[in-house]
Amino acid sequence: MTTNFKHELAEILAKHINLSVQETEAAIEIPTDSRLGHFAFPCFSLAKVLRKAPPVIAAELAEKISQSRPAWLGQAVATGPYVNFFFDRAAFTGAVLQEVSAQGESYGGSREGAGQTVLVEYSSPNIAKHFHIGHLGSTIIGKTLDNIFRFLGYDVTSLNHLGDWGTQFGKLITAYLKWGSEEEITKTEISGLVKLYVQFHEEADKDPSLNDEARSWVVKMQDGDEEGLRIWKWFCDLSMKEYQRIYDRLNVSFDLIRGESYYNGKMEAIAEELQEKGLLIESDGAKIVDLEAHGMPPCLILRSDGGTLYPTRDIAAALDRYNTFKFHKNLYVTGNEQSLHFAQWMKVVELMGYDWAKGLEHIPYGMYLFESGKMSTRRGDVIKMEDLLDEATAKTLAIINEKNPSLENKETVAEQVGVGALKFNKLYNSRAKDTMFDWDRMLNFEGETGPYVQYTHARACSVLRKAGITPTTPDPASLTEDEPFEVTRLLYSFPDKIRDAAVKYEPFIIARHMVALAQAYNAFYHKHQILCDNEQTRNARLSLTNATRQVLKTGLALLGIDAPVVM
C-alpha cells in the first residue's frame, strides 16, 4: 500500500469531475481540525461548469465515491459545499507506520528537486566586526532552508557572502600601522580590530588628514598594493577564526565562502553593460538606474568619485553566480531592513534583460527584540555571539542540574539543548515577525520550545530502550483510539509540511509541526500504557513510538538541532 493517499483520492475524484488529477490534488485540503475530515474537497469552482449549486455537487460526489472506495478511505460525507473524507483508522495507520519504517531516515524527503540548482546565501558577517545577533538569524534560517532543499533532492550550494571590502579597511590599516601591534591583534582578534576602528574615529575627529590617509589605502588596495592586501588578508583570517568557532558550535558549514572582494574588477563591466543597455543615467555626478516606473528610489551604481556601491557588487555577484552555477534559484537570507536594497538591484538585473532574474529571491526575516528595545551595533553595546552561546549552555546546564543531576555527558547535552533552544526560538514564528529574546521562554521544557521537542524525542528513545526490543510490523487495529490516531495523522502529514516549508521558505511550518507531534505523542504516552501486558498492543504502541522518534529526529535535524537520546 502507498501512503500517497491524497494523490490516490485525486485520481478517484478526477474521474467524476472535469478537473485533471493534478488540479484536483492541488484543490484537496487537509483541515486543521480533523473532526471536519482528514481531507476536504471544496466544490465551489465546479459550480459554474456543472451549473449546479456547490452543496448539490458535494452531495453527488460523496455518494459516488462512497459506492467504491479504497480500504483506507472510511467515509465520504458532504458538508455544505465540501466533501469531507475520513480515513479508516486501522488501514491508514498500518500504511503510515509501514512507510515510516521502510523509509527510516529518508521519510519526508524526496527527489523532487533533482536536477535543480539552488544557491542559498546566508550568514554573511562583516570582517573586522563581531558576528552579531542579526547574522545569527540569517545563519539559523539560512541553514534550515539549506537543509530542507537538500532533503527534497535539490542540488544545493550554500554560500557565505562575507562583507570583506569597503572603506573601513583603509581606516583599519591606517590605525593599525599607527597604533596597533601584531602581538596584540593576534591575541585579541576582532575585539582588537574594533578597538582600532573606534580609535581611528576619535583621532580623525581631531586630525581630519587621517581620513585622506585611509582613503589613499583604499585606492592603493584597489590597485593591488601588496602591504595593504597582506594586512587586509590577515584581518580577514583573524575574523574568520572567530566566525569558525561560532559556526562549529552552530553546526554550520558552507560549500563556498566568497566575500564581496571577489567581485572587485567585475563591476566596471556591469556599469558598461548598463550604459549600453541605456539604463544608466547621471544624477549629481553619480550614475544611477532610475526605478521610478517601478515605484522605487533609484539604484546607485557608481559614486561621483567612480567608486562602486553595495548594489553594484550584488549585481556583479548575481551575474557571476549565474554564469558559474546556472542556478534555478538564488536565495538571499538577510534582515527585513535590506528588503528595498534587494528589490532594487534585482529589478535592475531584470531590466538588463536576464530572464533568470526571476530565480533571485530575497528571504527577509525579522530582528530580535530585547526588553530594553532594539539592539544596536552602532552604540557599541553589541552582544558577542560566543557569550550568548555560552549563556545558553550555562542556563541549560543549571536546569539539567536541577532536573536530572546524574545525567551523563551533561555538558554536551547542555550545549545541544541550549543552542537548540536558541535556534528553535528563531524558527518557531513566521520569518518576517520579530523575535522577542527571552531565555525563560525559549528554555521552558514544557513550552512550545526546542527543549520540549528534544525531551519528547529522548522520552521515545527511553521507552524503546526500556522495552529492549525493536518493534515488528504492528497490528494497526491496536492503534485506533483518538490519541495514537492523532500521532499517526501528524506522522503522515510530515512530508507535506516539509514541502510547504520549502515552497514558502518558512521553517516555522516544520517547527510547529514538531511541537504538535510532540504534544500528540505525550498525550498518547500519558493516556495509554505503552509497555502493557498485551503483547500485540505493546508492539503496536512501540511501533508508533519508534516512528515518532524517527520523525522528531528528522524534523529537528532539518532545523539544525541535535536530538540527544537522553536528557
Ligand code: ARG
Ligand atoms: N554583509 C551584509 C550585512 O551584514 C549582508 C550581506 C547580504 N548579502 C548580499 N548579497 N548583499 O549586512
